[in-house]
Amino acid sequence: MNCNDWIAGFLASDPPRSKSLVVTIFGDAIVPHGGMVWLGSLIELLAPFGVNDRLLRTAVFRLAQEGWLGAQRDGRRASYAITPDAMARFVHAYRRIYAPPNVHWDGSWTLVLNGDGALNAAERAAVRKELLWEGYSVIAPGIMGHPAADGPALDELLKRLGVAGKLFVVQGKAMRQVSARPLSDLVADGWDVAAVAGGYSKFIAQFEPLLAALRASADAAAGGPPDADGCDQPLTPEQAFVVRTLLIHAYRRVQLHDPQLPVELLPTPWPGALAYELARQIYQQVYVAAEQHVDSALRREDAAAPRAEAAFFDRFGGLA
Numbered sequence: 001m002n003c004n005d006w007i008a009g010f011l012a013s014d015p016p017r018s019k020s021l022v023v024t025i026f027g028d029a030i031v032p033h034g035g036m037v038w039l040g041s042l043i044e045l046l047a048p049f050g051v052n053d054r055l056l057r058t059a060v061f062r063l064a065q066e067g068w069l070g071a072q073r074d075g076r077r078a079s080y081a082i083t084p085d086a087m088a089r090f091v092h093a094y095r096r097i098y099a100p101p102n103v104h105w106d107g108s109w110t111l112v113l114n115g116d117g118a119l120n121a122a123e124r125a126a127v128r129k130e131l132l133w134e135g136y137s138v139i140a141p142g143i144m145g146h147p148a149a150d151g152p153a154l155d156e157l158l159k160r161l162g163v164a165g166k167l168f169v170v171q172g173k174a175m176r177q178v179s180a181r182p183l184s185d186l187v188a189d190g191w192d193v194a195a196v197a198g199g200y201s202k203f204i205a206q207f208e209p210l211l212a213a214l215r216a217s218a219d220a221a222a223g224g225p226p227d228a229d230g231c232d233q234p235l236t237p238e239q240a241f242v243v244r245t246l247l248i249h250a251y252r253r254v255q256l257h258d259p260q261l262p263v264e265l266l267p268t269p270w271p272g273a274l275a276y277e278l279a280r281q282i283y284q285q286v287y288v289a290a291e292q293h294v295d296s297a298l299r300r301e302d303a304a305a306p307r308a309e310a311a312f313f314d315r316f317g318g319l320a
Helices: 003-013 016-031 040-047 054-067 084-098 123-133 151-160 185-190 193-221 238-257 271-301 310-317
Strands: 037-039 067-073 077-082 106-113 137-140 143-146 166-174
Touching: 003 193, 003 238, 016 037, 016 040, 016 054, 016 077, 016 084, 016 238, 016 271, 037 040, 037 271, 040 054, 040 077, 040 238, 040 271, 054 067, 077 084, 077 137, 084 151, 084 238, 084 310, 106 151, 123 143, 123 151, 137 185, 193 238, 193 271, 271 310
Parallel strands: none
Antiparallel strands: 037 077, 067 077, 106 143, 106 166, 137 143
């Protein structure tokens, strides 16, 4: 297998949008190095994906308009950094991406209620949008719920939207003394679990052949027999960076649509667990060489660019 052909085929069949790709690269590669990058380095990092200077400038301009990035100039040079407000969202989102999917259910649901209409129309729309992104579902008019809510994340979200103290937030369980439908039935009503499973299955089909090739190449490099299914040559640092970025970009698109339901409420077997393990193993195979490319690109514009922070190596349960 020619791994360069795999990269080219992936980019041809499922090319990432420039703006979304910039978000992936910031979260996966730039935030661990301080969250700031000079435009020249960003151009170098995006070039292997076919993103030219014009497309990149348009993407970062739009991200700056939306409050994700802040721009600064030093003479003729420009740099971009994650804004403080956006940094909290990046950290939360990528904590979800790199953490194992092993949430368990205690039988309760967290409900967010706008019972007395304390929110105005704009606030209601913002809360609904953010809670849906967090994996909540509309249980009934004015009520959103989740069976495994992250309390601190919900508190941060409501404070960020300026609605803390305006909503009722409660936890509830089924009453054993009352004959009623089980609360687990709310999953089928509230979420399209089959669509999420389909996304994970597509991800697995795309990346399983790549993992097999990377493993075969690693075995051959360690002195084992050559394998026709392995990559023809070891990945260069740039190729490793491209693979790592495409991996996280594809996994992020599926995983951030996953409502993070407890394992007890999901179909068995759940492809999300296999997709996570696949992503973890590919990341382990390529992250060292990919970091060489990131360091080289960042230091070409800034000799004092920091190395990856210690928290970077906690990803996927710990990088070897």
